[in-house]
Amino acid sequence: MSVTIKDIARIAGVSHTTVLKALHNKPKISPQLREKILQIAKENNYTLNTNASNLALKTTNVIGIVVTDISIPLFAEMVRMVERVADRYGYRVVVSSSDYDPDREMEAICRLHQMRVAGIIIAPTYEETEFVDYLKNTDIPFLVLGRLEGMDIDYITFDDFSATYKATVHLISQGHTRIALAIHGDKDIYPYRYWLEGYQSALSEYGIPYDEELILTCKVTPADGYETAGRVLKLEQEPTALISCSDMVVPGMLRKFYEEGKRIPQDLSLSVIQDELAFEYYIPKVTAVRYPNEKLGRLSAEFLFRKIQEEQEEQQKDQEEHQKDQEEHREQEDQEEQGQQARREQEPGIIRELLEVELIERESTGKAAART
Amino acid sequence: MSVTIKDIARIAGVSHTTVLKALHNKPKISPQLREKILQIAKENNYTLNTNASNLALKTTNVIGIVVTDISIPLFAEMVRMVERVADRYGYRVVVSSSDYDPDREMEAICRLHQMRVAGIIIAPTYEETEFVDYLKNTDIPFLVLGRLEGMDIDYITFDDFSATYKATVHLISQGHTRIALAIHGDKDIYPYRYWLEGYQSALSEYGIPYDEELILTCKVTPADGYETAGRVLKLEQEPTALISCSDMVVPGMLRKFYEEGKRIPQDLSLSVIQDELAFEYYIPKVTAVRYPNEKLGRLSAEFLFRKIQEEQEEQQKDQEEHQKDQEEHREQEDQEEQGQQARREQEPGIIRELLEVELIERESTGKAAART
DNA sequence: ATGAAAGCGCTAACAA
DNA sequence: TTGTTAGCGCTTTCAT
Numbered sequence A, B: 001m002s003v004t005i006k007d008i009a010r011i012a013g014v015s016h017t018t019v020l021k022a023l024h025n026k027p028k029i030s031p032q033l034r035e036k037i038l039q040i041a042k043e044n045n046y047t048l049n050t051n052a053s054n055l056a057l058k059t060t061n062v063i064g065i066v067v068t069d070i071s072i073p074l075f076a077e078m079v080r081m082v083e084r085v086a087d088r089y090g091y092r093v094v095v096s097s098s099d100y101d102p103d104r105e106m107e108a109i110c111r112l113h114q115m116r117v118a119g120i121i122i123a124p125t126y127e128e129t130e131f132v133d134y135l136k137n138t139d140i141p142f143l144v145l146g147r148l149e150g151m152d153i154d155y156i157t158f159d160d161f162s163a164t165y166k167a168t169v170h171l172i173s174q175g176h177t178r179i180a181l182a183i184h185g186d187k188d189i190y191p192y193r194y195w196l197e198g199y200q201s202a203l204s205e206y207g208i209p210y211d212e213e214l215i216l217t218c219k220v221t222p223a224d225g226y227e228t229a230g231r232v233l234k235l236e237q238e239p240t241a242l243i244s245c246s247d248m249v250v251p252g253m254l255r256k257f258y259e260e261g262k263r264i265p266q267d268l269s270l271s272v273i274q275d276e277l278a279f280e281y282y283i284p285k286v287t288a289v290r291y292p293n294e295k296l297g298r299l300s301a302e303f304l305f306r307k308i309q310e311e312q313e314e315q316q317k318d319q320e321e322h323q324k325d326q327e328e329h330r331e332q333e334d335q336e337e338q339g340q341q342a343r344r345e346q347e348p349g350i351i352r353e354l355l356e357v358e359l360i361e362r363e364s365t366g367k368a369a370a371r372t
Numbered sequence C: 001a002t003g004a005a006a007g008c009g010c011t012a013a014c015a016a
Numbered sequence D: 001t002t003g004t005t006a007g008c009g010c011t012t013t014c015a016t
Helices: A005-012 A016-023 A031-043 A050-057 A073-089 A102-114 A130-136 A160-173 A192-205 A222-234 A250-259 A293-328 A333-346 B005-012 B016-023 B031-043 B050-057 B073-088 B102-114 B130-136 B160-173 B192-205 B222-234 B250-259 B293-328 B333-346
Strands: A062-067 A092-097 A119-122 A142-144 A155-158 A179-183 A215-217 A241-244 A269-273 A287-290 A352-355 A358-360 B062-067 B092-097 B119-122 B142-144 B155-158 B179-183 B215-217 B241-244 B269-273 B287-290 B352-355 B358-360
Touching: A005 A016, A005 A031, A016 A031, A050 B050, A062 A073, A062 A102, A062 A293, A073 A092, A073 A293, A073 B073, A073 B092, A092 A102, A092 B073, A102 A119, A102 A130, A119 A293, A142 A155, A142 A293, A155 A160, A155 A293, A160 A179, A160 A192, A160 A241, A160 A269, A160 A287, A160 A358, A179 A192, A179 A222, A215 A222, A222 A241, A222 A250, A241 A250, A250 A269, A293 A352, B005 B016, B005 B031, B016 B031, B062 B073, B062 B102, B062 B293, B073 B092, B073 B293, B092 B102, B102 B119, B102 B130, B119 B293, B142 B155, B142 B293, B155 B160, B155 B293, B160 B179, B160 B192, B160 B241, B160 B269, B160 B287, B160 B358, B179 B192, B179 B222, B215 B222, B222 B241, B222 B250, B241 B250, B250 B269, B293 B352
Parallel strands: A062 A092, A062 A119, A119 A142, A155 A352, A179 A215, A179 A241, A241 A269, A269 A287, B062 B092, B062 B119, B119 B142, B155 B352, B179 B215, B179 B241, B241 B269, B269 B287
Antiparallel strands: A092 B092, A287 A358, B287 B358
C-alpha cells in the first residue's frame, strides 16, 4: 500500500495541506515544520502522486511519441533528443511503435489520448490522415514528423525531396546518366514520394529520361541490400551509379559488389540517403546525404512544448470566458463549446519546417566510367 | 476543455455510472442504451481518462524503463521488445536515459515513483546501489538489467563474462597469445568487470600471462575505434589479435588497419563483443559474440509483469488483512505496516538469469601468424 | 437495469 | 502560519 499525503500528515500531526506546503516549498510554513515534514516524508519513502495531482490540475506531465519502429537509429536518436528537451520542461515521454501498421498507429494515439498526454509527436507511416482527423477533434497539441501538406497542421521533417535531388545532381555532375535508385517497397510509406520526386526532378532538369527499370525495391535490411545489389548488376543496361535510400542496407550492397568484383567507385558509384553508420570509416568511405536526426528531435520537442504552452494559455482564457458564461446563462454550454471548436479548426498551423539535408561527398562516388 | 464522463451523461440524459457501464461493456445495461451512449461518446470524441481511473484503482498502466542511452542500438532494440510485451498486457512504457549519470538515474527513478508506475526495468550505469535501496523501500516491482549479485534483487542480463571468455578462448585456440582488449574507459561502468574477468580467466586457464599493456581504453565511437587501432599497432610487442568490447567502433578500427596496411586476419585477428552492425556483410566478415538483445527485452518485460502480478495479488491479501485489523484494533496501523515491510525484505528475489551469448566465427579471426 | 454516494490523492480557495 | 472544504474524473458498493 503506497503511503499517501494523509499518512504523512497523520504522523507529523498536521493537516495534509501543511504537508503539501512543505513538499512544494511554499512560503507559508515555518522552516522547522518544513524540515520535520520533509524528514518524515523521506523516512516513509513518500513522494507526491503525480497521478492525483495531474487529475486535480487537469494536465499531465507526459508527452507521447509515436514512431514506426523505435529500434531504427533515426528514431532512437530522435527519441533521445525529445526526451532531453522534455526533461528540461519537466515532462516524461512515453513511446509507441506502430510497426508500420496504421491501425496500431491509431490505437497508440487513442491510448495517448486516454492518458491525456500534454502533447504528441508522431512520425506517421503513411500519408493517411485518419489520426489527423482524430487529433484535430481533440485539444491535444500535436506535431507531425512528415510532410502532410494542405491539411492545416503543424509538421517538421527532413527535406527528403532535396536529399535524392542533391544525390542525383551530384552523380549527374560526375557524368552519370544511368542512375539506379534503391528504395523501400511500399509507395505509400512515408517519404517514398518525395524521394522519388527528388530523383525524377534532377533527372528531368538535366534532360535525362526516367527509366522505371532503374527503380529497385529494397527493404531496410543488410540482407536485402545484398540481394538488391545483385539485381543492380543484372539490369539489362547496367547503371553506373546507385542511390540507396537506406543506410542500413549498405554493408550488404558493398559486400555483393565486392564478391562480384565490382569496384566502387570505378565501376559503380554509390550514394546513400542518410548518413548513419560510420560511413566515413568505410572502405571506401561512403558518400551520403546527412539527415540531422538529433536536430529533428530537438526542434520537434521544442515546437511541441511551444504548442503546449499556447494551448494552456488558451485554455485559461476559455475557462475565464466559461465562468462568465455560466454566471449569465447556464444552459448554453453545448453551443459555447461548439463555438470554441470552430475557432480551433480555423487556427492556421504555424509550423511548417523542412530541415535541410547535406550531401557529404566521400569516396564511393566518382566520374562515370566510359561504357560500351 | 476535455470532455468528461459527466458531459456524456448529461447529453445522453443518464447518470455517469450508466455511461461507464456502456463504455466498459458491462452486462447490466440495455443494448440500445449502450449503443446510444457509445455513439454520443464517439461524436464528442470522448475516451475514459486513464489518469482518473488509475487514481481510483490505485494502479497505473505504465511501466518505466531506465537506460543509459536509448540511442544505443542494444537499448533501442530492448525497448522495442519491452514495448511489445507491455502492449500485450495493456501497458504503456515511459523511457528515461540516464546518460551514464547516477544522479540522473536516481532522478529518473524518483519521477517514475512519483508517477506510481506499475514496475520498472533499469539498466544501471554503475554497480552502485543507491537506486536499489530506494526501490526496495517502495512497493514498485523492479528488474535490473545487470549482474547485481548478493543484493537479493531480481536481475536478468547477458553473460558478459562468458562473452569475452569465449572470444579469448577462440583466439587462443587459433594460436594467439598476445591478445589485446579494447574496452570502455571507466572501470565502474557496468559490464567492464565481467568483460575483463572473462578475458583474464581464459588467459590464466591456458597459462598465458596477463599483460596490462594489452588493455586499451576505447570509447564507444567509430572515431575512438580508429584512434585505438592506431594504439594497438604502436604497442611495444604488437599483439596478434584484438578483442573489441564494442561493435560501434569496428568501422573505425578496420579503416585504420586498412590504412596501415594491416591485413585482417592475416596480420591481426579481430573479434568483437556484440554483433550488431551487419558484421556478416563486412569485408572481411567480422567474428563476433552475439548478444540476444531482443530476447533480453522480451524476457525482462515478461518477468516484470510476472512480478507486477505477484505484487498485485499480495496487495490484495494485505488489504484484506488490513481490513480485519481495522475492525479489531484501529490504533496499531503503524506497527502492522512495519511488519509487512519486514516480510517484504525477506522475500528472496527469484529471478537471476544470465542470457547465453554465442560466438559466431567469421572471417576476421584466423591462425596466429608466426612472429619474430 | 439504473442511479446515488463515497472515496482515490491531490490542488486551491478560503477560513481561522 | 495552519486547517477546512470542495472539487478533479473515475470506480465501486449499495440502493432503487
